[in-house]
Amino acid sequence: MKLIRFGPAGQEKQGVLDDAGTLRDLSGALDGTAAYLSDAYMAQIAALDLAALPAVPADTRVGACVTGVGNFIAIGLNYADHAAEAGMDIPAEPILFNKAPSCIVGPNDDVRIPPGSEKTDWEVELAVVIGKTGSYIAEADAMDHVAGFCVCNDVSEREYQLERGGTWTKGKGSPTFGPLGPWLVTRDEVDTADLAMTLSVNGDTVQNGSTSTMIFKVPHLVSYVSHFMELQAGDVITTGTPPGVGMGLKPQRYLKPGDEMVLEIAGLGVQRQTAVATP
Structure with a gap:
């Protein structure tokens, strides 16, 4: 569904x-x-x-496909080809950081560039939506705790993330930095082994990858995260991005007001966002 x-x-x-x-x-x-x-x-x-059931008018706004998100957890450097692009070693264990649940918006809502930001970046990602509460979940049982999957744009401000000290969380939770959707596709309809993933900016395809290059797969990530916090229904784990982020391009390229992003993961739908200045 x-x-x-x-x-x-x-x-x-x-x-x-x-x-x-x-x-x-x-x-x-x-x-x-x-x-x-x-x-x-x-x-x-x-x-x-x-x-x-009543049909919804075709021009109705689509919101984030999940509500009641308590934990919005992201995984860093989880694609081997993205780690190579960033010039970083493949991690021995998953890298975890928080995105603020307050940054979640609909898949086609505007993305607001923070005031003064010059390094707002994009990341197409496969997000996992938790359906059943659990702690210390065995990897063999992990998928029983998953409701489904969706597309996430892990919007990131690289100066805040990498140049301001402390954790990556600083660059990940600004308002509108978490578009989710358009759909939550139930787990029975999704094989996450090799999903094509793309992201374009102003019609130029900058990310063109596959979940096949994920270092840590979905069952491992759900189990791993559950050893550090209780996962509850509605929690989201966004699982990393393939190469082609603005920070990794030569020359580097970041979002400007008016830029249009289109994201797609096979079977999970399409997102379209316009970058705008924060009022």
């Missing part, structure tokens, strides 16, 4: 795509007894006659 949240920012409702690609309004169809994103919640949706 492909789950979508739609409507004005802060007032989104839950929707689902039917087999014909029509967005259907789920907000009045679920009985509320199943925990959000649990297997029981997904089973309720699967049992519905989607064609009988």
